[in-house]
Amino acid sequence: MTLRIGCIADDFTGGTDVAAAFRRAGLRTALVFGAPEDTTALPAGCDAAVVALKSRSTPVDEAVADSLAAQRWLWSRGAAQVYFKYCSTFDSTPQGNIGPVTDALMDAVGAGVTLHCPASPPNGRTVYQGHLFVHDQLLSDSPLRHHPLNPMTDSALVRLLSAQTRHHVALLDWSTVRRGVAAVRDAVVAHQQSGVRHVIADALTDEDLAVLGAAALELPVVAGAAGLAEGLGHAYPAAGPAAAETLPRDGRAAVLAGSCSARTLEQIAQFYAAGLPSLHLDVLAAATGRDVIGEALAWNDEQDPDLPVLIYASASSDELAAVQAQLGVAEAAARVEELLGTLAAHLVERGVRRLLVAGGETSGAVTTALGVRAVLVGEEADPGVPWTYATTEHDGLALMLKSGNFGAPDLFVRALAETE
Numbered sequence: 001m002t003l004r005i006g007c008i009a010d011d012f013t014g015g016t017d018v019a020a021a022f023r024r025a026g027l028r029t030a031l032v033f034g035a036p037e038d039t040t041a042l043p044a045g046c047d048a049a050v051v052a053l054k055s056r057s058t059p060v061d062e063a064v065a066d067s068l069a070a071q072r073w074l075w076s077r078g079a080a081q082v083y084f085k086y087c088s089t090f091d092s093t094p095q096g097n098i099g100p101v102t103d104a105l106m107d108a109v110g111a112g113v114t115l116h117c118p119a120s121p122p123n124g125r126t127v128y129q130g131h132l133f134v135h136d137q138l139l140s141d142s143p144l145r146h147h148p149l150n151p152m153t154d155s156a157l158v159r160l161l162s163a164q165t166r167h168h169v170a171l172l173d174w175s176t177v178r179r180g181v182a183a184v185r186d187a188v189v190a191h192q193q194s195g196v197r198h199v200i201a202d203a204l205t206d207e208d209l210a211v212l213g214a215a216a217l218e219l220p221v222v223a224g225a226a227g228l229a230e231g232l233g234h235a236y237p238a239a240g241p242a243a244a245e246t247l248p249r250d251g252r253a254a255v256l257a258g259s260c261s262a263r264t265l266e267q268i269a270q271f272y273a274a275g276l277p278s279l280h281l282d283v284l285a286a287a288t289g290r291d292v293i294g295e296a297l298a299w300n301d302e303q304d305p306d307l308p309v310l311i312y313a314s315a316s317s318d319e320l321a322a323v324q325a326q327l328g329v330a331e332a333a334a335r336v337e338e339l340l341g342t343l344a345a346h347l348v349e350r351g352v353r354r355l356l357v358a359g360g361e362t363s364g365a366v367t368t369a370l371g372v373r374a375v376l377v378g379e380e381a382d383p384g385v386p387w388t389y390a391t392t393e394h395d396g397l398a399l400m401l402k403s404g405n406f407g408a409p410d411l412f413v414r415a416l417a418e419t420e
């Protein structure tokens with residue numbers, strides 16, 4: 001089977017987001033978690049495959065090595081073009097990993113230039129004059145400035161990326177994007193001739209991203225968030241109607257939340273306000289050796305099996321700061337991820353068949369703990385938040401892996417109240 005396009009996502013929920021974008025563009029899409037092995041099989045007839053790594057916050061060398069291995073695997077499945085999916089809020093540190101990974105993927109194919117755009121208009125992310133906006137706020141004024149792992153305190157993309165690469169970075173502005181595909185292609189060539197390697201494009205709408213996608217069709221490596229991936233997907237010769245993977249979805253339901261993003265905190269509040277059972281995990285108590293997992297499972301066993309349950313570590317920025325001050329940022333995150341991963345395995349053992357996970361890192365921990373390696377991408381509950389189905393493990397377990405800031409405030413209640 002030959003893939004039309006391959007994609008490497010730097011976290012697991014980013015993987016579900018971009019896989020949903022390819023599916024919207026009419027491509028039958030599979031999502032593989034973690035670096036694939038030679039023997040990793042794809043469902044028949046896939047046009048696109050997304051390899052979701054956990055490389056957003058790992059050391060640069062590790063992120064580069066994992067991404068190159070994923071690129072080689074995608075090539076071996078026929079993908080001539082590779083899309084590097086990073087966060088629509090450009091989550092990264094001054095060292096990386098967006099710059100180093102993009103450079104490595106380009107070096108591996110001898111690419112001279114690439115196009116970037118993190119815009120994701122359905123989720124309110126737009127780029128204008130090279131500045132990234134989250135709804136009506138600059139990125140640096142948005143709640144992302146409090147992110148637990150990658151606080152984003154600058155909004156100027158050329159400056160942010162320049163700090164992560166030794167190559168030249170330049171802006172392709174909105175007036176050029178509005179002039180259409182040929183104007184964008186010409187501008188990319190002109191930038192390349194003047195020594196620029198990373199061209200960052202403005203985009204305000206899906207229409208802008210369709211122009212950019214069509215202009216980027218011949219570039220071996222393209223980078224950005226789900227919006228540009230969808231634009232690129234639409235530019236491929238029609239793949240036929242989107243393969244709507246809608247598998248049976250019923251049985252016990254649970255939400256595990258480790259995201260501290262503003263939107264996740266709203267979703268938790270709405271779940272609670274709807275009178276549904278929820279439990280907050282005491283991370284500091286767990287660190288002192290209390291059996292927080294045993295307590296959570298005992299609580300879960302007392303709940304009405306017909307109602308979804310929510311178990312969360314998510315905390316407000318003040319609470320988070322207190323835990324991080326005591327345990328250290330990395331240690332706190334590792335403990336929370338271990339707690340939620342272990343709980344996921346126990347909940348599935350106890351019969352949970354629909355599991356919603358909030359948070360990118362958290363989703364990585366949960367899928368790893370469950371041993372889920374590949375899923376088929378199904379229908380979206382909200383933009384960028386699809387149901388996915390573990391077809392090879394856990395007998396069709398339905399998983400929804402939600403980026404922290406994605407989904408409407410009522411998502412938890414709505415997604416788990418519906419059954420097929």
Ligand SMILES: Nc1ncnc2c1ncn2[C@@H]1O[C@H](COP(=O)(O)OP(=O)(O)O)[C@@H](O)[C@H]1O
Pocket residue numbers: 148149258259260261264283313314315320323324332333334336337358359360361362363402403404405
């Ligand atoms: N109470 C807490 N104390 C410390 N760290 C926490 C707490 N709750 C969650 N975290 C950590 O915060 C991080 C949130 O990241 P992530 O799951 O990617 O969410 P998002 O998608 O919102 O970025 C995770 O590493 C998680 O383990």
Ligand SMILES: O=C(O)[C@@H](O)C(=O)COP(=O)(O)O
Pocket residue numbers: 011013014015017018086087088089120225226261359360361384402403404405
């Ligand atoms: O592009 C996006 O915004 C998402 O796909 C994404 O990657 C968000 O990351 P998390 O909030 O860490 O899940």
